[in-house]
Amino acid sequence: MSNATFSEIAQALREHNSFIIMSHVRPDGDAIGSQLALGHALEEMGKTVHYINEDGLPENLAFLPHSDRIVQPQGEELDVEVAIALDCATKPRLGDNALKAASKAKLWINMDHHKSNPGYGDLNFIDSSSPATGQILYNFITAEGLPLSDVTRDSIYVAVSTDTGSFQYSGTTVETYEMAADLVRRGLDVGGINAKTYDSHPYRRVELTRRLLNTLEMADDGRLADWRLVYKTQEELGLKPEDSEGLIDMIRAIQGVEIAVFFEELQDGQIRVSMRSKNKAVDVCEVAKMFGGGGHTLAAGIRTEGTLEGVREQVLAELRKRLDACA
Amino acid sequence: MSNATFSEIAQALREHNSFIIMSHVRPDGDAIGSQLALGHALEEMGKTVHYINEDGLPENLAFLPHSDRIVQPQGEELDVEVAIALDCATKPRLGDNALKAASKAKLWINMDHHKSNPGYGDLNFIDSSSPATGQILYNFITAEGLPLSDVTRDSIYVAVSTDTGSFQYSGTTVETYEMAADLVRRGLDVGGINAKTYDSHPYRRVELTRRLLNTLEMADDGRLADWRLVYKTQEELGLKPEDSEGLIDMIRAIQGVEIAVFFEELQDGQIRVSMRSKNKAVDVCEVAKMFGGGGHTLAAGIRTEGTLEGVREQVLAELRKRLDACA
Missing domain, CATH: 3.90.1640.10 (inorganic pyrophosphatase (n-terminal core))
Structure with a gap:
């Protein structure tokens, strides 16, 4: 071409x-x-x-x-x-x-x-x-x-x-x-x-930020940060797809964080995972591929069957393994 | 000059x-x-x-x-x-x-x-x-x-x-x-x-955001938003003066909010109030002056004696009065 x-x-x-x-x-x-x-x-x-x-x-x-x-x-x-x-x-x-x-x-x-x-x-x-x-x-x-x-x-x-x-x-x-x-x-x-x-967000986006922050967990000495969203909360707040856009940057920006992950339960019961890496040695696309997802080295995603907690456990275990390998 | x-x-x-x-x-x-x-x-x-x-x-x-x-x-x-x-x-x-x-x-x-x-x-x-x-x-x-x-x-x-x-x-x-x-x-x-x-904040700033969001209150049909910070939280998180910089913009940016207010208990027991207006008809500087503060029409501040709840009640009452006058 x-x-x-x-x-x-x-x-x-x-x-x-x-x-x-x-x-x-x-x-x-x-x-x-x-x-x-x-x-x-x-x-x-x-x-x-x-x-x-x-x-x-x-x-x-x-x-x-x-x-x-x-x-x-x-x-x-x-x-x-x-x-x-x-x-x-x-x-x-x-x-x-x-x-x-x-x-x-x-x-x-x-x-x-x-x-x-x-x-x-x-x-x-x-x-x-x-x-x-x-x-x-x-x-x-x-x-x-x-x-x-x-x-x-x-x-x-x-x-x-x-x-x-x-x-x-x-x-x-x-x-x-x-x-x-x-x-x-x-x-x-x-x-x-x-x-x-x-400078003009619907109130529900700020409320979403609050809910997400209340689920924030830090692991691996602050190198791994994740938060999660159940479908019930999305329904409660009347969320639209664009409401969560860019929010993951808030935890990616934390000093010391190398990987940030957002786990989201979708209406159809599937789990969506968004991953961001600040460490080129930890390729989140490789991890995404293990779960049928894809993307780029520093930004990748997954959409998979499973429970929020089950998928979260598996994905975080895989990320921790890779973080520890380049500690 | x-x-x-x-x-x-x-x-x-x-x-x-x-x-x-x-x-x-x-x-x-x-x-x-x-x-x-x-x-x-x-x-x-x-x-x-x-x-x-x-x-x-x-x-x-x-x-x-x-x-x-x-x-x-x-x-x-x-x-x-x-x-x-x-x-x-x-x-x-x-x-x-x-x-x-x-x-x-x-x-x-x-x-x-x-x-x-x-x-x-x-x-x-x-x-x-x-x-x-x-x-x-x-x-x-x-x-x-x-x-x-x-x-x-x-x-x-x-x-x-x-x-x-x-x-x-x-x-x-x-x-x-x-x-x-x-x-x-x-x-x-x-x-x-x-x-x-x-894109590089200390973790304590994100934790501060979480704490503030958990105190967020909306009044006057969503035209007035405020949050507050007690000194104990600042001590707990080891906050530095720059950590809260700009955070008020998060609630100022909510659609429909005309006035955003941040109440903060200082180490010396004084209360600091930061006010932001998006409505030129509500001059927050006038309100600031009533409490010995000052600033500009759309951004003003107060530092005063009192309790967090007492100052909050008085300042919000004054702001509500002015909001209602231009409803």
Whole structure:
């Protein structure tokens, strides 16, 4: 797979009139922000745009302008010429209903920053050196002189800010900060948009944090931290999938902790395990694989049958073994 | 008071050889970062520099390169020609021992971004449009061609990042992001320095968060949130002053909360109250003044005699009255 050029992609956008724009299931800020950023540029060019996401718009991103246009596919086949997949590493991760909605498209465009993206479009632009798909879109839109409306500006900022942990992660580049400077120059309300992005949680998320902290256990001289969530608590608090997003960072950030683990009982009785490692010598992906899961060296997950306590005991025993081996 | 020019200040630095650099008591990232940033530039120019802070170096900033040079004054009068106060709104906030250490200085330089700074130096540079003193120093150092070593680079970044909530607060400007871009261009390790700044808390801070959350109370239909800390808990956990820094933001960020309050029993038996408002119609400074405190419309504090429960009852009653008046 080789990348198309920005001008080839821009040409394709100009030559067509109807578009479906999609992103990955369980969408985050970069997914939704990218959909809105490019979609609104197309609308400003007079095109018809359908914003489809398999799981719809998460409540915590509903502050984004124009986000009410993001809808869940209802099993219909949309009459569109072009399908655009953004920030989505594989085609199946767009979701079955979204794929059905896009099935009449004659041309597929695929823009992403995930290294593992195989390039499933007719025109692909994959740049894993970019910390967010939103940053690729900023480069694309400014290079090709496409419209950069207030909606596009705010959406790009939120896409990049959320995917870089507010300009903190190692993928953040000179271009990322220069882009932010330019967006402020274009009128972005920095204080306002960040307050909406980061300083506005439903009460249930704080209550969830409290419940989780009350189950926190430290082992192996503080090198291993874990907390857990039973399904009953999720029901009681009326939790949504995005409510627990990022909370594991709170225990990963404890000084001395090398492995942080989150055990969660799901509605179907399965157990989900999220693991984070700060020690490259302890590959949590290897442990995940032993239980049928997968991921990366420093961040991996499992979804398995069993009881919360049973799975917890087994996984922690395996992690302790590996921690002790590199003590 | 009118500002000196950057070149007048640079001239004064070049003409002298021995310096004491100070900042405010209970120093934060902008205070310590500014001291190290300018101090190391002077050292690179061959000058002798004493880095003095009344309260010493907080543990959470000990990762900063060269920070072991920050010392508490021991009651001595240092043999220096020039005293430099950074990020410190008033002279007394430098601390009595720091002032004594600086007493032999013949020339005072005062650089700050606090609006209320009266200009207590012989040469002053106060710019309240800057979100951090670190950003003023960046402008100064680059404009005057002073040495910008790795120590200065990292210190400036941490100063500005911490004072802008990681580039989020409304004071963040085009220049802030452009500065960050330039510091990355100069070799800053973005991922590394942010991990040290934000992702490394002592366990006791997480335990403190747990204890605070367990006292969280919501009133007035979720418009008023408060939590409290008894002195016994602080002793039990071996808390340091910086451990509670910023924690109030967690409850301020709850959707629907307009006022967040933190009640804290101090070692001397006094009660400290921190208040945050998200509603400009509820001026927490007015309430603070009723109890002998002060601050700003949206962030104010009190230190008063009384019992934790007694002060809490009185302050919350006053806040509820004002909330109800603008319901």
